[in-house]
Amino acid sequence: xxxxxxxxxxxxxxxxxxxxxxxxxxxxxxxxxxxxxxxxxxxxxxxxxxxxxxxxxxxxxxxxxxxxxxxxxxxxxxxxxxxxxxxxxxxxxxxxxxxxxxxxxxxxxxxxxxx
Amino acid sequence: xxxxxxxxxxxxxxxxxxxxxxxxxxxxxxxxxxxxxxxxxxxxxxxxxxxxxxxxxxxxxxxxxxxxxxxxxxxxxxxxxxxxxxxxxxxxxxxxxxxxxxxxxxxxxxxxx
Numbered sequence: 453x454x455x456x457x458x459x460x461x462x463x464x465x466x467x468x469x470x471x472x473x474x475x476x477x478x479x480x481x482x483x484x485x486x487x488x489x490x491x492x493x494x495x496x497x498x499x500x501x502x503x504x505x506x507x508x509x510x511x512x513x514x515x516x517x518x519x520x521x522x523x524x525x526x527x528x529x530x531x532x533x534x535x536x537x538x539x540x541x542x543x544x545x546x547x548x549x550x551x552x553x554x555x556x557x558x559x560x561x562x563x564x565x566x567x
Numbered sequence: 568x569x570x571x572x573x574x575x576x577x578x579x580x581x582x583x584x585x586x587x588x589x590x591x592x593x594x595x596x597x598x599x600x601x602x603x604x605x606x607x608x609x610x611x612x613x614x615x616x617x618x619x620x621x622x623x624x625x626x627x628x629x630x631x632x633x634x635x636x637x638x639x640x641x642x643x644x645x646x647x648x649x650x651x652x653x654x655x656x657x658x659x660x661x662x663x664x665x666x667x668x669x670x671x672x673x674x675x676x677x678x679x680x
Binding site: 456458483485487494495496497500507508510543545547553555556557558559560561 | 599601603608609610611612613616618656658665666667668669670671672673
């Protein structure tokens with residue numbers, strides 16, 4: 453079964469550094485997402501991306517965050533200057549275009565630790 | 568964000584019995600609901616969904632019930648198996664709010680052999 457793949461599985465960085473989290477969505481999917489889960493908290497929506505542009509973003513997704521689809525397969529989340537509170541599990545997801553009611557398929561996540 | 572709430576952090580059942588996981592929501596604009604299962608060190612895996620125009624959807628051992636008037640949904644797993652032990656998340660979406668999913672806190676289900 454096709455799956456969403458994320459790399460790396462764990463990223464440790466120092467406060468103030470830039471990080472790029474990478475995702476390869478399912479190949480025939482056209483909607484892409486980033487979610488995150490801070491330890492002990494709910495899974496939270498960050499951003500959705502379609503047709504090479506952001507279609508929706510949450511209040512969490514401020515100017516230090518950006519997303520990009522640099523080629524036909526990768527989808528990246530960049531955090532420009534990491535803060536301690538950015539430490540979380542970051543999940544990439546994708547869904548088919550076919551209908552509004554199509555479920556999201558998630559990757560296994562990247563655990564980001566900011567020290 | 569309390570729009571989707573799973574009040575039971577954990578549930579323990581015997582193998583072969585029914586597991587019932589509950590979820591409440593407050594946003595009446597939600598019109599599509601999903602259940603995800605999550606094992607440690609993995610991402611959420613889609614299990615089953617239901618549109619607000621239905622009150623029941625069944626897929627094998629999994630059935631989701633939606634009670635719109637009570638703003639309540641439940642996931643029934645029968646018979647429960649030890650491999651079902653995982654964290655179960657309820658999630659909801661409102662078409663008017665675009666594509667974002669709002670998640671509940673999750674319920675840890677443990678199925679004992």
